[in-house]
Amino acid sequence: MQRYLSLYVHIPFCVVKCKYCDFLSFDGESYGTMLRYVDSLCQEIRLYEPIADEYIVRTIFIGGGTPSLLDESLITNILAFIRRVFVLDKDCEITVEANPGTLRHQKLNGYKAAGVNRLSIGLQSADDELLKKLGRIHNFDQFVASFSAARRAGFMNINVDVMSGLPGQSIHSYVETLSKVLDFAPEHISAYSLQVEEGTPLAKDPELMAELPPDMIDRRMYDITKQLLGAKGYDRYEISNYAKAGYECRHNMVYWTGGEYVGFGIGAASYFQGKRFSNIRGILDYIRLMEQAGDRFSDVKNLELLYNEITKELRENVAPVYLYSRMEEFMFLGLRMMCGVSREDFAERFKKDIYEVYGPVLNHYIEQGYMAEIGDRIILTERGIDVSNIILADFILDKE
Ligand code: SF4
Known part of the structure; x- marks a missing residue:
């Protein structure tokens, strides 16, 4: 399909x-x-x-x-x-x-x-x-x-x-x-x-x-x-x-909403087939090294070398996306939208109920009026949006 x-x-x-x-x-x-x-x-x-x-x-x-x-x-x-x-x-x-x-x-x-x-x-x-x-x-x-x-x-x-x-x-x-x-x-x-x-x-x-x-x-x-x-x-x-x-x-x-995308070019990142990889990682170090050596990005030879680095990274398909960071990303990005996140979508992706993972933090913010649950969706309220950076930070999971 x-x-x-x-x-x-x-x-x-x-x-x-x-x-x-x-x-x-x-x-x-x-x-x-x-x-x-x-x-x-x-x-x-x-x-x-x-x-x-x-x-x-x-x-x-x-x-x-x-x-x-x-x-x-x-x-x-x-x-x-x-x-x-x-x-x-x-x-x-x-x-x-x-x-x-x-x-x-x-x-x-x-x-x-x-x-x-x-x-x-x-x-x-x-x-x-x-x-x-x-x-x-x-x-x-x-x-x-x-x-x-x-x-x-x-x-x-x-x-x-x-x-x-x-x-x-x-x-x-x-x-x-x-x-x-x-x-x-x-x-x-x-x-x-x-x-x-x-x-x-x-x-x-x-x-x-x-x-x-x-x-x-x-x-x-x-x-x-x-x-x-x-x-x-x-x-x-x-x-x-x-x-x-x-x-x-x-x-x-x-x-x-956590959909799949592929980025092309030196500053691009991708989320593709369950893996996250970034062209920028390593490339920035590479550019810095070139600059230290007095080289310029515009040199054609350097551009080719730069791209060799990129394709090497791509072939290695760096860093699989770990379950926790995918959950965090789902919450960070989803809650930025006015329609929030869907409980059903979370369960389908991660095979867990959202409350199993985020129960204490969700209950706390819903009780305080910073978040609300409407039908299947969990959103930030207007009050929550005002302090969204603080709230979103609480969705970082302790991986130990
Ligand atoms: S330098 Fe270029 S990329 Fe940066 S803000 Fe200005 S226009 Fe945008």
Whole structure:
């Protein structure tokens, strides 16, 4: 019987690095490097040829980095290669992440012709000063131009990313960003709060760090997001994700519900046939070694070596997913969604009742009103969502 599968393709190139970014991405790489990288991606995709016909691919997410840096011919090549190896569902959701300022009419038409049917545009803020402060490459006008061009090219499923808790961001500035985004009526809005990651230029900049709004203000921004977007008909289906009916991101739902996915590219991770393996593990050490030796990622020889490392990891099919960590993941991801987790689904996957494993913690939080059981489903209540990080940490299992 054929099973469903999702594919993630990692494009690790950006024009310049944003100050808060700790994703695996490289700035200033040449077109030649991108070409070589796409070639290597196709080799990696080919590794799955022997088992590909057991699956139907229902979603593809080309993420980054800044995938929209790639011109239409490279995106077309990647998707054509995927189609040669895998069978795609007839309404397969195919998303490309895009940075305003990198989308042009011709590129958008090319993406459309290649089968891309969803765009995810990283705006972050409508405040040009704030964008500059974060090291973003675009301003709000470029977002407007990109969004309008995407609509003209026929993209009727667009996500816009916005961020709260940014250095120097006032509630007024955040509300203005939301209102301006709502004027464009995108089908989906992701609203994340900034997480300061160790080692980023932001974390090392005391002036910017001093401008971070206090938690209370960030919390208020979160509440405002719920109210404003809710009033405009967006359903909050995950803690940070809002969609008009029927436009939930199907690819992310696969992650959050424990479905199977395979990632291609240097920063990709997979959950495939009960095993979790990550291209990034080991590769980061490898890149560090190269950098210490004064080498650059863009060297073609290094790229090939990098990919040899990846395929070696894949062949070894690293680290089986242990039962406990799968249960933890099921709870962490499922509880982030407003519909929560299903008792029946848990029992089917793990051959245990959820209360057998998590009885004390569930009973405690349900009694306190932080969680609720509705029919077959267990959810975080509004009160629970406010302290979700603390609650989710209690779902880590003691494996001794
Ligand atoms: S565009 Fe995205 S991936 Fe690239 S540097 Fe900025 S935050 Fe990082």
